[in-house]
Amino acid sequence: GAVVSQHPSRVICKSGTSVKIECRSLDFQATTMFWYRQFPKQSLMLMATSNEGSKATYEQGVEKDKFLINHASLTLSTLTVTSAHPEDSSFYICSAPGGDEKLFFGSGTQLSVL
Amino acid sequence: SQQGEEDPQALSIQEGENATMNCSYKTSINNLQWYRQNSGRGLVHLILIRSNEREKHSGRLRVTLDTSKKSSSLLITASRAADTASYFCAPSTGNQFYFGTGTSLTVIP
Numbered sequence: 001g002a003v004v005s006q007h008p009s010r011v012i013c014k015s016g017t018s019v020k021i022e023c024r025s026l027d028f029q030a031t032t033m034f035w036y037r038q039f040p041k042q043s044l045m046l047m048a049t050s051n052e053g054s055k056a057t058y059e060q061g062v063e064k065d066k067f068l069i070n071h072a073s074l075t076l077s078t079l080t081v082t083s084a085h086p087e088d089s090s091f092y093i094c095s096a097p098g099g100d101e102k103l104f105f106g107s108g109t110q111l112s113v114l
Numbered sequence: 115s116q117q118g119e120e121d122p123q124a125l126s127i128q129e130g131e132n133a134t135m136n137c138s139y140k141t142s143i144n145n146l147q148w149y150r151q152n153s154g155r156g157l158v159h160l161i162l163i164r165s166n167e168r169e170k171h172s173g174r175l176r177v178t179l180d181t182s183k184k185s186s187s188l189l190i191t192a193s194r195a196a197d198t199a200s201y202f203c204a205p206s207t208g209n210q211f212y213f214g215t216g217t218s219l220t221v222i223p
Contacts (some may be wrong), residue, residue: 006156034211043117043215044157044202094158095211101145101205103211105156 002098006106013084014114021079021109023094029074030096034103035067036057038091050077084113117212118146118186118203126220133190135217137203138183146179146186147204151216157202160188195223 003026015021023033031052036044048069049057056069066088068080074080077096081088093106121136131156145164149157163170163179163186170177176189190197200216 004156041218046210046212049210058215064151091154091207094222100162101206102147102155102162103149103157105158107156108154
């Protein structure tokens with residue numbers, strides 16, 4: 001099946017710094033990728049839809065200047081958490097539609113902001 | 115909204131028993147999918163059922179869909195300790211996927 005690779009799996013950073021998370025489709029092309037945020041024991045919250053070659057579509061309430069998304073190629077989307085603060089600490093997961101209308105997920109990134 | 119809502123929120127059973135979890139949604143869909151998430155990991159696709167299907171099987175999984183009631187159920191038969199995970203349904207129109215809070219399943223050896 002299709003594979004989505006997400007890096008890093010875990011990152012700890014100081015408050016005020018920026019963190020970049022990469023999501024790659026390894027054996028298929030993804031014109032669209034989805035970025036989710038998940039708090040412990042809670043649902044996945046869709047943050048934005050990343051579109052190759054155009055601007056990302058953000059969900060209501062998600063700050064586009066805070067969470068920068070770049071989908072520069074058919075296999076790579078990046079999420080940059082800018083000027084991270086402790087409240088940004090969360091589990092971030094990317095996914096891409098593969099064949100047969102299914103979603104393939106990365107393994108997630110646990111962000112801890114000190 | 116397109117979000118699915120799973121019920122119960124948590125389920126604990128003995129190994130070998132069957133586990134049933136339910137999903138309700140509010141909009142028309144093209145298909146409904148079930149995913150599994152192990153703690154601290156991404157989600158893994160389990161099974162997809164289309165809006166014109168009523169039941170589907172895959173190994174120990176059985177999924178039903180009632181579009182008139184806008185509900186679906188996932189049955190895991192002969193559960194194993196390795197089935198311990200969170201399970202999410204995702205009603206889909208093909209463009210976007212919204213997940214509910216999931217059902218946390220614990221299978222006790």
